[in-house]
Amino acid sequence: MHKLSKYCIGLIVFIFLYQSCDNNSSEQENWVNLLSKNNLDDWVVKIKGHPIGYNFNSTFKVEDSILKVDYSKYNDSFNNTFGHIYYKKPFSxxxxxxxxxxxxxxxxxxxAWAYKNSGVMIHCEDPNSIGLDQGFPVSxxxxxxxxxGIKERPTANLCTPGTHVEMNNQLVTDHCINSSSETIHDTQWVHLEIEVNNDSIIKHFINGVKVMEYTKPIYGGEYSSEFTMALKGQPVKSGYISLQSxxxxVEFKNIEILELLN
Structure with a gap:
């Protein structure tokens, strides 16, 4: 092959590889740390029976860049005070x-069902619309x-408070559906990733393995709120992100988001 041709081919390959690496670097740079301030300034607390913004018994706190759901001030009495902490803006x-x-x-x-039970709520209704005694956001x-330590109990499952989804082109109205993940019995850190594409495909990953996929979330079903009743049957395209108590x-760390193009 002519030396000039070899040179041109080599240059093209170099440019392609460089652009590929650059794109990957750009994507990495766009990940945003939602706990970058190492406090709760960018988060909104709503706990059942208490007004929005009141962090009852200091349930949620941040220490050393770890968001902790802590019950040390509850004196062994939870009294169904289910809570959520919402990031300050919605995503799609x-x-x-x-x-x-x-x-x-x-x-x-x-x-009993709340033993080692928490959740990441996506496409949540606006926390300002949550009723005083509402336990869970539509999400x-x-x-x-x-x-x-004994029974199988998969994680990164799907539950649908006030919503429905489709799986395999079929409407699913069950409240909770198990994922295909393994059971994690001990106190190890578990890596969760969620990919959300508007009202299209949503995927759950545990430690890098896809364990759940579904499509077309809509409003409707059990736990609907006054705010979302009028939206019954309409697609759920965006919303807030919240973490449960x-x-x-339970503890959360390395909470990062990468916004995708529409």
Missing amino acids: NYKLRLDYRFLDNQVADGE IEVQLLGGD ESHP
């Missing part, structure tokens, strides 16, 4: 990643569960 198309782990013991009077829940201590 994005990847969200974080690490989580369950710790210690559940509050004494917590529900899509990426349910996080830990094992008890359901009576078992």
